[in-house]
Amino acid sequence: MKRIYMDNNATTAVRPEVLDAMLPFYREHFGNPSSIHWAGRETGAALEAAREKVAKLINCSPAEIVFTSCGSEGNNLAIKGAAEALRERGNHIITTAVEHPAVLSTCKYLEKHGYEVTYLPVDGDGMLDIVALEAAITEKTILVSAMWANNETGTLFPVDKIGAVARNHGICFHTDAVQAVGRVPVDVEAAKVDLLSISGHKIGAPKGVGALYVRKGIRLVPLIHGGHQERNRRGGTHNLPGIVGLGVACDLAGRDLPEVSQRLRRLRDRLEQGLLAAIPESQVNGHPSERLPNTLNVSFNYIEGEAVLLFLDMQGIAASSGSACMSDAFGQSHVIDAMGVDPMMANSAIRFGLGYDNTCEDVDRVLEILPAIVKKLRDMSPFYHE
Amino acid sequence: MKRIYMDNNATTAVRPEVLDAMLPFYREHFGNPSSIHWAGRETGAALEAAREKVAKLINCSPAEIVFTSCGSEGNNLAIKGAAEALRERGNHIITTAVEHPAVLSTCKYLEKHGYEVTYLPVDGDGMLDIVALEAAITEKTILVSAMWANNETGTLFPVDKIGAVARNHGICFHTDAVQAVGRVPVDVEAAKVDLLSISGHKIGAPKGVGALYVRKGIRLVPLIHGGHQERNRRGGTHNLPGIVGLGVACDLAGRDLPEVSQRLRRLRDRLEQGLLAAIPESQVNGHPSERLPNTLNVSFNYIEGEAVLLFLDMQGIAASSGSACMSDAFGQSHVIDAMGVDPMMANSAIRFGLGYDNTCEDVDRVLEILPAIVKKLRDMSPFYHE
Amino acid sequence: MYSEKVIDHFTNPRNVGEIENADGIGEKVSSSCGDRMKVFLKVEDDIIKDIKFQTYGCGAAIASSSMMSELVLGKTLQEALDLTNDQVADALGGLPAPKLHCSNLAADALHEAIKNYRAAKV
């Protein structure tokens, strides 16, 4: 049975060029880049070369890149770090109801420590209302954290407008761009971003590495105190193989982005239109146009998403319901919920995240299999009557 | 020119068996272990198998292992996490003057947030006085953080005694065992440890992975908030290849420890005795017997350590002065300083950290080269008169 | 994560559907996840002659419904009332901890159907 992986918003396979570039750094060039001897010099140069590649992809200068261990660390460092550094100026943070748990639970944590957090609502397409953002700003507002692309629906926030509003009010702007970087063009200058989180394993780099963009002049209290690494912004010996991999993945993403995103968009649209046509009472969750090209979140009323996923899995097709990190918890996705989707519709939502390796045959196989699964489950459902 | 790497306290090469075990997890088994489909199931099993291996090496149960990205993260999570969780019981922390920067700068940070920290002194061998520890305890003491093995000198603290004192007083005990695990036997039950930090890249696993042992029942506020990973103690997608590598490295370390530590001790002693015999006015920094078997910290009066390291480096020999993380800073090591070593002697301290791959020839080459380097530098020194 | 038995019952659930003119109908909604199960009974001489179910829920809920129906078909009402949620889960070879509550739907809906059957007869 051919295995079809369509869960690339959860994580991606490491690209072969990335792995090849990493391999020499495990056993041959393994020195600590902070060391003064040959073993450190070798890796020191590789560290800075990778930094330049990451910087280039998002249009910043290398010194503005802080390497982290994952997107969650980046989000925690950005939000806690900026909140603490700016504490004397205010205690109000604005975020949105549909952020990743790494942002939401960090904000909940800060609420226990004297910060006030506004969670902006979204509309039925998962879109943010920029007027509501402006209205939420008070003179105590020190930080806006709003994601670039939603991991569950793919909806793209108007980051440049958010950035302009924040800049106008002199407020620090963090964006969780873990799903956006490498999938859509990301330019920190154009979007007036101050802090931006990246995660390697969403773009063909390995798990265990990420980066935080920190605009020059933005103060940040470190999350991981320690040595002088990363200009005192992140302690710990550098994960050289991972960092080298992230560099190469950013390089490839920058090079391939126009072509790959167009190809994935075509596949995604084929999948979307095929499913909507074949399965009555189904709907897409997310913005019709302002959406990641690889993402399809779709609901089939009267049945439960997990059951659909299990049947897909038995046929070798890997998809997911919402964020992987939530899948051991119950109930609906907080994202679909916030969009005001009817609860039964929401419960049936499943997410396809297409990736570099997906083909047209993959899509056609899903189109062949999924309608029958939905029918079988609906026939079991007490809510469904043909 | 043969390259000789003797900086294994800074970082080690990944062992071949470890790398082999990791490789399938980059491109074949790359699923997110939190996912319910085949790609997640594959890695979920590997994640738990690795957890068992790490647990076995330090004699704890797998549920007590939290995977981290490095030793520094583990130290930050342990100290900040426990300090905050225990805040209502008190605000006093006891640590030592010779801890790694990841512990010391975390404590300095907490001092800015209402905590009081006692930095216990050490004697001329870098040894902790257990009576001084007892004397420092107040009714507000909530945490003791004392390292198992010092990274610069190799001195081993009497962890079991510290653990007994802490347990008697009902105080949480964290130990930074980054240099100890895999090099000397570590048993969290025998030592009555509550929190213990491990770093992969010091024991033949890759950079970018570590673990924190958290005794059952010990409450900890997370450092990286996010999804439900690691029983809510550490958010972020698991670094599967790294974690698998850490598991295998722990397995190998447990298996080989008696043989390897004996072999390295013999090499280290040969190096130590050879240098002391060949170079007058030299001394060992660290405890004569209670010391990591692989570590030699040695001073050659009248000259500067960095100059010695540069000459060694030109001959292909990688050693270091103190902790790599400090090597872009100036001045003496805070560890050697705290031992009360005369400043000029302290300035000349260099550290050899022997590792798995070192041979007797490696040691003999250092013995052949180093005395001449010291002589050359002494001949240049305004302080030296034969 | 799921045992083979769960997968089997989930993939090929036994006794799915409705019974027209059922003697007893029971329905249960999970308080923790909102999932729902409906049980239809045909009873003769206090014996369950036929049973069907409809389930809106996760894989564990569907498998539990199917297993429950198999366990009580042909049994007396008293035997059916003695069936516990734990027994359903055990018969499936166990369920992952976060999925244990799903098996609750099955026995509870069954008991509800029996109660309604008896109430209608009085």
Place this chain on the structure above:
Amino acid sequence: MYSEKVIDHFTNPRNVGEIENADGIGEKVSSSCGDRMKVFLKVEDDIIKDIKFQTYGCGAAIASSSMMSELVLGKTLQEALDLTNDQVADALGGLPAPKLHCSNLAADALHEAIKNYRAAKV
């Protein structure tokens, strides 16, 4: 981290040693790191006929001393006084930022030696 010139001067430092009965001796201790440099001069007709140094310090300090000695040997005292720390660092092909202060020792100790030579002559 270090340029080839630094490595060359560090590995084979020129003019190391002492001059017996030197005409001028200067010494400088770094306030930032405690390292120390001593310069010995032999002067004839206001020209540096011989120069030797002793340095207790890092690689950059040793290379700076050596480069300084080479730069001023055979030069007039005035030319030697005009030599700046920056010129020493530049002649070495630059030094890494945290090591810039090390080159300060060299010119400073030289100027000290000239000062002492002149003071002794008076």
